[in-house]
Amino acid sequence: MNDPASRIARIAPYAALAALGFAIVLAVSSADPGPRFSGRERLVDLIAKEDLRARLLREEVEGLKARLGEIEADAAGRQGSLRSTRAVIDALARVAGLTEVQGPGLVVELRDSALHESPTGDPNDLVIHEQDLQAVVNALWSAGAEALAINGERITSSSAVRCVGNTLLLHGSVYAPPYRIQAVGDPAALLAGMNADPLVERFRIFAEEFRLGFGATAAAVLELPAFRGVVTNQYARL
Secondary structure (H helix, E strand, C coil): CCCCHHHHHHHHHHHHHHHHHHHHHHHHHHHCCCCCCHHHHHHHHHHHHCCCCCHHHHHHCCCHHHHHHHHHHHHHHHHHHHHHHHHHHHHHHHHHHCEEEEEEEEEEEEEEECCCCCCCCCHHHHHHHHHHHHHHHHHHHHHCCCCEEEEEEECCCCCCCCCEEEEEECCCCEEEEHHHHHHHHHHHHHHHHHHHHHHHHHHHHHHHCCCEEEEEEEEEEEEECCCCCCCCCCCCCC
């Protein structure tokens, strides 16, 4: 029972099993384990990429801030220009008669004659004519009037003072005498300028001869309305 052949037969299975285990260990130990720090290297790459992206975003933000500053500065400049333009428009609107005007001034009144018959026999001598109104209006403008109105109708640079018979046609409306001319400005300067005008002086002589009504009164406060018509002029040429 203890002969060598039987002993070998009993040991052979264990030896084979040991050899198989050794072969498995050898195979596992010789296999390629792959990069030892592959996970860490991927994390480092990701951090580097995100850092670069963050820097680029910061540069973009800084660029946008600079652009915003330029836009704000430009807008501020435009606001200043807009305010200046608005001030010019407001000043021109006042001169053009497009806004209400209030201030001291002079009131000039012209009336038809109280006579029933003219000494010359011409009935036209007894009424106020457009040239009489034009003379007074032009004299007041020349004397420095800031704004003018006739019977409550604002006068502009394009207003045409025209008479039809013994009535005034102004901006499509008809006005009957007496004619009340309101001029905003320095009352003393307006009165002096009007009295010094040769055409007004000529009218004064006719007024005395034919008893036409002509008088001027200083006013502490006058309120002139804005022009109510349609402005058609787009530009002026010297």
